[in-house]
Amino acid sequence: MSVTAFLTDSTLCIGCKACEVACKEWNGIEGDGLDWSGFSYDNTGAVGASTWRHVKFVERAPVPGLGGNAGEQASWTFSSDVCKHCEQAGCLEACPTGSIVRTEFGGVFIQPDVCNGCGYCVTACPFGVVARNEQDGRAFKCTFCYDRQKVGLRPACAKACPTESIQFGEIDELREKARLRLEELHRRGMDDAAFYDPTHTSVRGTHAMFIIRGDPRTYNLPPSPQVPTIYLKKGWRSSALAAGLLLGGTLLALLTDGRSGR
Amino acid sequence: MSDPVPLGDLVPGLERERRLAEIRREAERRGKLDVVGGRPPGAPFPQATPETGYYKIPLLKEPPWKWEIPLYFFVGGAAGAAAVVGAIADYTGVDRKLVKHARWIAAAGSVISPVLLVADLGRPARFLAMLRVFKPQSPMSMGVWTLVGFSSGAAAAAFAGFLSDRYGPSLPLRWLENAGQAASLAFGLPFSNYTGVLIGATAIPVWNRNVGDLPLHFAASGLAAAVGMLELMGHGKNRALQALGLGAGIFESWEGLRIEGRSDPHLDPLKHGASGWTTRTGGVLSGPVPTILRLLSALGGKRRSASLRRWAAWSAIAGSLITRFAWIRAGHASARDWKLPLEIRSE
Amino acid sequence: MLKDLLSRWPLIQQIQTGADGTGPEAMSERTRNLRPKTDGAEVARSICPYCGVGCGQLVFHKDGKLISIEGDPESPISRGHLCPKGADTYELHTHPGRLTKVKYRRPYSRHWDQIELEQAMDRVAERLWESRERTFQETCDGETLMQTTAIAHLGGATLDIEENYLIRKLFTVGLGMVSISNQARI
Amino acid sequence: MPGLGTSFGRGGATTAQQDLSNADAILIMGSSMAENHPVGFQWVMEAREKGAKVIHVDPRYTRTSAMADIWLPLRAGTDILFLGALVNYVLENNREFREYVVHYTNASAILREDFRDTEDLDGLFSGWDAPKNKYSPESWLYQGAPSKETGGEKAGHSDVGGGHGKDRGGEAQDASQFESDPTLEHPRCVFQVLKRHFSRYTPEMVERYCGVPEDVFLKAADAFSSASGPERTAAICYAVGWTQHSKGVQIIRTASILQLLLGNIGRPGGGILALRGHASIQGSTDIPTLYDILPGYLPMPLFESDSHQLEDYIKKHSTRTGLWSKFDHYFVSLMKAYYGDGAAKDNDWGFHWLPRITGDHSHFGYWLDMADGKLEGLFVMGQNPAVGASNGRLERKALAKLKWLVVRDMVETETASFWYASPEVERGELSPETIGTEVFLFPAAGTAEKAGTFTNTQRLLQHREKAVDPPGDARSEAWFMYHLGRRIKEKAKNDARSRNAGLRALTWNYSVEGLHTEPKVDEILEEINGYTLPGRVQLTKIKELRNDGSTACGAWIYCGVFPEPGHNRANERNPRDLLGHGWGFSWPNDCRIIYNRASARPDGQPWSERKKLVWWDEEKKEWTGLDNPDYEKNVAPDEPANIHSGTGIKALGGAKPFILHPDGVGWIYVASGLKDGPLPAHYEPLESLFHNPLYRQQTNPGAQKKERPDNPYAESPGDPRFPYVLTTYRLTEHHTAGGMTRTLSHLAELQPELFTEISPELAAELGLTHGDWATITTPRGLVEARVMVTPRMRPVRIDGRVLHQVGLPYHWGYRGQVTGDIVNDLLAISEEPNVRIMETKALVCNLVPGRRARGSAARQQLDAQLGRTA
Known part of the structure; x- marks a missing residue:
């Protein structure tokens, strides 16, 4: 059983949103609203409980003579967002029910039959991926098509993607592929091409990696996401101190002056 | 070949050309048009840039909790602290009534807390799902197991105490009471403040920035509430409680000053907007108000003193309650921030 | 039975294996047996x-x-x-908006009626035949014409070639309808 | 597609989508391929990743531009000026592939002395008959070719008739004895005429009137034209961005000329790919539901000229040389398929039972008659003209004049609900009480619920298996037609009138199967493929067709798709190579790249190793290679051509790749077959802001405006009431009129609302706010849309003037999960002369902030727009 990942290459993405629809079709997710956003061609906004793949549209003013593949200027880039399936996943660590598990493929999977809707994972995700379904309160996100992967099928989004912007495969191979791709893009003059895979932070890398053009913040990708478990030590230390103070203070107060109130 | 015929008025001069260039530059630079022309300026359009993030759509999702959870924070904090006060009071042999009342607060908390959680989750079975695993890395899992321990202990102690009062003491009852009390003390200590770790160890900036303070803050707040309740239950003259209330009030005042004094933009939700005002209200009611009232009560006459302490108690309870709601609201505001989670500096 | 129940309790497995509750020990029966919905289709x-x-x-x-x-x-x-x-x-x-019954609107009616498929087919055949009877021209100035321009057809580019073949065969070659068109004009 | 048909011989894409990955440059123009054919676009991406230059020309910066290397903004409607400048660039810089041009095109043919070019007549070719408003094209013929005047047995042209017959490669022309000059130096040879014709189509003109900066144009011209020659090829992709103009055919012609000059037809990575917007657009022209052709592009007989003898009809439409020399085989076999035993030699195979066409019976032709109350009944199947057709107001109001209307679809479309939900009802122009139309709305089966075959954009027949039964009373169109036919045949059975003779003879004995008694579609495809009579042995190739009644064949070009019972080649699923041999069946004869003889040099060997496709195997004495040869298998390359006196396909010899043309070469110059000239010339759109910069002739002389009170036009050029250029288009997330997408939650949410794309400059000028509403008006109608201000729209500078272009996608209507105003209400009904398509890609409009009026006030606003008082 190999450890798998997505590599989403925005220099190959044509912004068709097939991944969004294929995901919803496979997973039987309802549509989530018919609002026109005015944010370029993006009317679904962000990944959430009922959108597990989401295509972002980043516009800049184009110049005649330069298409989007020209190295000089990225003018309209698309990038399909998804749960990052962090190596050190906030939601997974936070889940109090064991509903969220790491699968044999390295993905982070919410078991819908176990999830009790506590919502703690929502606050624990540094990428704002996990969200609670308004109807039944349970948390939902990309399953990494665990059901499909179990029988050797590719995730629905990667399969549908017409231009293979969403690549799926063994994680180390994809990292190598991304490295070569980046070299190639730089060679072509796309100096702004970058690889997003936050291995340098406490998230320790993701199973959904991205090749983008320009600053990751443009795509709502945090430059250095942190898994919230890094705050535990400080928190529990403070908790212990608080307990000690409470115990000590109470003891002190009652020993010295407990009776005099009467 | 015929010559193209110009279209009279419709042909613009160089000036208009320049103006168009100006408009485009402006639009590209700011994503917004303020150029004053013959017509009203308009047409800003949203942009995705390193400065605005992705159309200023917040990266993080807001915490999904409604009123049940901050209320639970409040109840748990008060109940945990009450259990501690009750147990210590018992061990120090100070005041049977204080012990009993403290136990009752703890016991009430141990019943109300799971009810609130179930209300938040929707179904009782969903609460049981929390007992599938034991995860030290999850404050919520730890909290649930603490709650289970605390509730069992506090309920057992109260129940055994009730039975001994009614039917007279017996060894098994005594044993149950002692064990329950010991458990409620042991679990009550973390139970009164673990919710600070719970929200502190999340991706919400305003929370995780304060993870080192929150448990202390919540413990003080819980203690203040417990003390206030006990005072209102007839222990208005207990000087130990007065001391504890004073200590909590001073700590809360200091906490408030600390927050106000730091200029970290991550703390903005605690200072600005609706969540800021809620925080300040809770802070004032928890810190300076009861502290001053308690100090005044020490100086004044007997009747006036009792009345001041009652006010201090009410203020502390209200402050404690509002504070928990304030922190949750601040968490919402912090999650809605499109800048900080993306490490975009505020202007 | 109790033992079985306990062994399925992830906590017990955690205690036995020292796992941290994020792996297989926390998986439910459903998760363990998860298969794609296309399995066996x-x-x-x-x-x-x-x-x-x-x-x-x-x-x-x-x-x-x-x-x-x-x-x-x-x-x-x-x-x-x-x-x-x-x-x-x-x-x-x-999707729920799909039609599954014939809808019929009487002339000047404000609403749809529902009619049976066979009845609708009979009526359409009747209308087609009557209109053709009224408008068919065999000749014009003594020259072969064999057409009616008063009945038209539109559509075909999302239909199968077999269906288009039948449309052309019956409507044009059989009935003399010449006003036949679809999206594919170029 | 007469543009491709007259140039190369067949009205179909010359190549396969996969073959785009072999290209060294790809020009996408008149199409936003990434948006509307995303899966096909993967092959463009593959080429790009291999180093090919992708050039996108479009008024808007689209998702396709975002994938391209070079994007050129263009003023809508100036495509011929742009492409003509590319042709001129190739000629000026000697970039043509000389050997290909000399051997495989008609560049060397010499024209008659009385031919006059648009350069001579200021925008008209010789032969313009102003009173009749059409060309008399005798003077366009080659020098020496027989003509009416010289008493040729067959004149070069017929006077009437539609255009789709020309998909088959120009009108039958006797190619005998024309003169040519292989040095291409003769002043009246096609090559020199072409040079002169396009000499004023310069980069300066492109900058001034297309709005493309000169240096940008030169960059693209160099990139594209350098992908030519033995080692390199370039492909062109287009879609309705070229066809939906008042000169659409001639735009495609210009591209054809360019590709012939660069030697890019019939070669891997070359060709012209027409991108079709529907699953079986190609199929519905091959097996047409079009008024002017019969299956396989056989022309419908015309009243008067074809009313008499079958012999005359056949003579008129067949050629002495090339594939069309067997016209009689194709036609007689079709008649046998239609009428079975009823078709016999002594009744001219039933020729006299066939209806004759008397004029323009196309969509708009008969719809205008419908609006005038001349039609009784209409069938609409899987189409939604209430939203999808030009001048929607006229279209919908015409429906109210019908006696009966039959709509078949999967959902209740706008067309079916026009009588109670249309804007005309809202505006009080129509009301159910006054509409006497009887409406039948039948539920239709989806593609997974019926078996059948689509012919895709690359002429590939692909069969679909049936998965499940359709729900409720939903049925396939095959079921509907079969059972309707059964009832009609029953009525005709005992009706001995001569009008019903053909109907009685019509073969209609398909067997049925399943719960719903569906006709077996395989039997229909077997009939289309053809079989022998009386033995009913399936035919395997086109050559087996006979003219003596011993074969029946429903569409000669599809012959071979069903070579034996139970063997449906359209259902083959074992692809062996890039071109997909073993998967489906590509007409003709499973050739994936047609005219592929041109991939080899005249001597039969590949132009280069890199670009080899089909070549002559000297040992086996046959054509072989990576594709099925689109050529006589055993005719050696050195076999001499005998065009002037030979007959049949053999007369073309061994080095004439364009076997449907009587002279076997690609036509840079189309001597016969087009109604608006042998060469393309730039004309302004019917509604334009500018005078034609090249000629006094403003618009395509052959185009029909169909102007009438309910189909009015802006004054042209430069109507001050409509100062902007409007262009309409599709989005990836929706499909045409929206019946298959606006009804679905997963697609509706992706593009929920009608919006108009405008530049920041225009927004500032008009005080429009992003996200607010604007109302767009033309003389035909008005729609409101949300304003999307985007730098992807940019004004172009035309002749010193800043021109704003406004974009509007057109998918919305008044039914479905998301609704919106109908953009096609803005368009005029107009007809291009050859194929009668409307102009949707370039017209003029006005734009005002705010929403449109509602109810009867909307009618007043509309009437005011039309310049009338309410």
């Missing part, structure tokens, strides 16, 4: 109904019900890929 090989690219589709069905429609990886044109429209073909077939 029959497959029909199909082509996407939307644009002219002609992507291959696999139609999974079980007991006369559609299960899923996805790309056919063997298609040399689409290689298993689909666009958003093609990826939504399952919903196209199963």
